[in-house]
Amino acid sequence: MSVEAVLQALVAGLLIGSLYGLMCIGLALIFGIMRVINFAQGEFLMLGMYAALFIAPVLAGTGAGGAVAGALAATLLAAPVLFAAGWLIHAAVLGPATRIRTRSGEAKAQQAQFIVTLGVSLALQNGAMLAFGSGVRTLRTPLAASAWSFRVPFTEDAEIFVNRARLVSCVIGIALAAGLHLLISRTWIGRALRATADNPVAAGYMGIDVGRVHRFAFALGTAVTAAAGALVALQYPFQPFIGLDFVIVMYAGVVLGGMGSIGGAFWGGLAIGLVQQAATLVLPNQLQNVALFAIFLLILFARPQGFFGRSAERT
Numbered sequence: 001m002s003v004e005a006v007l008q009a010l011v012a013g014l015l016i017g018s019l020y021g022l023m024c025i026g027l028a029l030i031f032g033i034m035r036v037i038n039f040a041q042g043e044f045l046m047l048g049m050y051a052a053l054f055i056a057p058v059l060a061g062t063g064a065g066g067a068v069a070g071a072l073a074a075t076l077l078a079a080p081v082l083f084a085a086g087w088l089i090h091a092a093v094l095g096p097a098t099r100i101r102t103r104s105g106e107a108k109a110q111q112a113q114f115i116v117t118l119g120v121s122l123a124l125q126n127g128a129m130l131a132f133g134s135g136v137r138t139l140r141t142p143l144a145a146s147a148w149s150f151r152v153p154f155t156e157d158a159e160i161f162v163n164r165a166r167l168v169s170c171v172i173g174i175a176l177a178a179g180l181h182l183l184i185s186r187t188w189i190g191r192a193l194r195a196t197a198d199n200p201v202a203a204g205y206m207g208i209d210v211g212r213v214h215r216f217a218f219a220l221g222t223a224v225t226a227a228a229g230a231l232v233a234l235q236y237p238f239q240p241f242i243g244l245d246f247v248i249v250m251y252a253g254v255v256l257g258g259m260g261s262i263g264g265a266f267w268g269g270l271a272i273g274l275v276q277q278a279a280t281l282v283l284p285n286q287l288q289n290v291a292l293f294a295i296f297l298l299i300l301f302a303r304p305q306g307f308f309g310r311s312a313e314r315t
Contacts, residue, residue, distance in 0.1 A: 004158040009277045015166040017273020019228050021266035022173045023246060024253035025180060026225030028265035031254065033197040033217040036094070039117040041225055041250055042243025043124035044082060048226025049233040049242070050132055051078035053139050071141045075172065075230035079223040086222025089120060090215045121243075128240035139233040143168060169231040176227055177266050184262060193217060197260065225250075248289075252296055257307050264308030271307075272296075 027041050052074040059070035059077075097112040143165040152158040184190035195203040196213045204210050232238075232246075249272055257268030272292060279291035300306070 002158070003155065004152060004160065005281060007152060007158075008160050009281050010274070011160055011162060012166075013274035013277035014270070015162070015170045015273075016277065017270035018170045018173045018177075019231055020249055020253055020269030020273045022177055022228040022231070022269070023225050023250050024257065024265035024269035025177060025262055026221040026223075026228065027250045028254050028257070028260070028262045029193075029217055029221035029224065032260040032262060033193055034214050036113050036117065036218075038218075038221075039114070039247075040121040040124060041221075042245075042247030043121050043128070044086070044222045044225045044243075045229035045232070045246055046128060046238065046240060046243040047085070047124065048078045048082055048229030049139070049238045050128065050137075051081045051226065052230035052233050053137055055081075056139060068141050068143055071139055071143075071234060072168065072172070074139075075169075075227065075234065078230040079227040082226035083219045083223035086219035087215060089222075090218040093120065094218060095211065095215060125240055125243070132240060134239060136237045136239050138237045141165065141234060144235060163235065165234040169234055173228065173231055176224070180224065181263065189216070252293070255306060256296060256299060258305055261306070261308040264306060267307055 023045060027038065030036055030038050055077050056071045056074035059073050093116050097116045147161045147163045150160045150162065152160060184193060192208050192213050195208060196210055200210045253269035253272050254265045256271060257264030275292050275295050276288050279288045283291055
């Protein structure tokens with residue numbers, strides 16, 4: 001195993017792991033604040049891909065910087081489109097299911113939420129197949145077909161090749177994650193989100209509209225995951241059922257980072273990307289996920305609460 005191969009896998013793991021981390025943040029926002037296990041999160045990722053696919057040609061046709069700039073702008077515009085969709089979905093179906101908690105208790109509320117989010121997932125999958133077809137689509141840009149090469153220091157002729165689309169997506173993903181961190185830690189809406197996550201009853205007594213905060217959290221989590229999906233679309237082909245390929249990664253990253261920890265979710269996703277790519281050095285592609293979940297279980301045995309989770313449940 002050469003140094004070049006190890007460094008290439010490390011770089012690839014960091015690039016894809018940053019996008020995994022962004023996906024995990026979206027899921028962690030919804031679970032950490034609302035305590036809702038959202039089965040439709042993979043479908044929001046998929047809708048972000050299709051949103052970027054249809055927005056990019058419109059921007060390129062208006063002369064907004066050409067194909068590359070139009071595609072990059074489309075990945076950012078996919079987020080507000082899915083924010084609005086998430087807001088409407090919560091208002092129409094998930095909000096009423098969440099209110100069951102006040103009438104019938106926590107257990108029945110969770111049952112209703114499971115059924116609602118599973119129904120939303122199936123509806124979005126089949127609706128996307130009817131609307132867009134079952135064929136594989138791609139968001140074509142010159143970035144995906146080109147790469148930068150970097151010579152490895154202290155070696156004779158070793159080089160690392162970095163796909164341009166992956167590197168640009170990584171930079172945008174890290175910037176979005178940093179922006180979310182500032183939003184949650186430095187703004188009034190961030191304080192409202194944290195207060196609602198810690199104790200929604202006390203937050204209500206303090207004058208916070210918990211229902212509206214939940215709706216904002218769901219819409220924001222949807223938008224973040226959609227942005228990650230749009231960035232993934234710059235690199236990979238996709239179809240209406242691609243969310244199934246990523247939803248397990250998202251849940252694993254959230255658990256690994258610590259349930260309820262938004263920052264931990266990013267590091268959990270990054271760790272999964274690194275493990276996944278490192279596994280290719282010693283295992284065939286078909287066994288990547290086996291290695292991933294073996295290490296995932298070992299980490300949880302050593303630290304059940306995840307990297308940044310609390311050892312005791314919050315009240």
